[in-house]
Amino acid sequence: MQDEKCKVQNAKRGLKMAQPQAAVLLNEAAVHLGKNGIEEAVLNAQWLLADALGVERLDLLADLSLTVPATALRRFKKGMILKERGLPLAYILGWQNFRGLKIKVDSRVLVPRPETEELAGLAADYLRGLGGPLTVMDYGAGSGAIGFWLAHEFSSLKLTAVDRSAGALSNARENAAALGLSARVRFQRAASVAAIAGRFNLIVSNPPYIPTGAIAGLSPEVLSEPRVALDGGGDGLTVAKKLTADAPARLKKGGALIMELGEAQAKILLALMPDKIWKEKRLFKDFNGVKRFVFGIARGGI
Template structure:
């Protein structure tokens, strides 16, 4: 078999991804080939022959992508808030929309040098908590996840980012084991109605953990549990920011107000214009 060069193999991979209707084919091809070559994606700027074992690795990765596995799952890592996060089967892939939660939380904090306490419920990979601790250098944090595997992944990510000494991560059912109070509580809870799970994109339906997606019949089960706990978890004047699913702002606002919390502003919108991060305050 004649040698194939990196540029040619990358083009072939992109063509196959495009033919399969996968968006972002050029970027996916570059990332997958770089991973197969065990090099940084920038190394592909240097054209060189691809060894047979490298070609076979690239083919195997391409097959996974063509079958619907997200690139982040294949690479085992995803960037969030310009920080790298390792993934595991028990964690969601952090998404750009969720950065809206970080933005909303920071917008409500007056002094970023204050010694704040932060709680992340359903921490997953630890992405939200890590982003906040980076932006709040004197804050300490607690992360909780129902999945022990997710808690281990979050703990590892926070340690890799040099944040391990400022955080405690453990497995538990929401805030059942916590007394508080905290200055800031954040959460990206499961909010997909159970009946809608089957209609999700294959990348989500087959590869994200069900427990991190399924929010019960109306998608509100986790919000109800969190809202009930927030009055004891938050300090007076403390803030909570919850990620929302599409069309859930009114219902979640009602749950928070029923719990005695103040919702001072409409939800912060993500880049797509969808109300995504709802803040509330303990009066």
């Protein structure tokens, strides 16, 4: 009887137990993360425990009665500490899902966001209408998520992945190799589209677009991502404006530029795209109804 009482008390202690039950551990971890101001505490705890156990999150949820072995518990506790310190979950897990592709991420690159999955989807819609061999530039490629997903979708696609950050390019190279795409990708370190040889059917970009003055107010999680991936200069549009000015000379006749920007920025940028250079200029909304994506087809001959 005394033993039973002990067991219940231990179960209530969750994290402190030698071999706790997953349900008890998850519950305590979620409360703990929540108290420490971590958003989506329940989801974070679930992902961390599934990772520590080496199982899929949904498989873990299907059997929360399982006992967590000591090695998994140690790994889980380590993950919890990193999460409490404000590290993005994707950095702790070492990967981020991007439209079904497992993209390796760490502190060299921005964690790809859901909005960027939408950008990649819009880019694919445009490419689907073209047919034939495709040449695409992912400008500010970071982990390479956008370009690699497109290359994965279109077997005839040749990708040029450009980034000014050597660290980002090394991460992108690792991803291309892991996804079996290296043979179709050219990597180039550059800080300007003008430095890239060739002409493209499409330039797709998620440039850094946070205004410098807003950086200090970002969450610790976002601040642990590379500054070069965030900081878009005074109005947030420094890289985007230069890209828009340089892109037409790198596009094939009728080639397109599509880019992700922040709220209220896309409209400003569209107004900077002259009609004599760009036709079919338009903005696309994201799932939240924010006009976030700028799209333009170059008239060509530049």
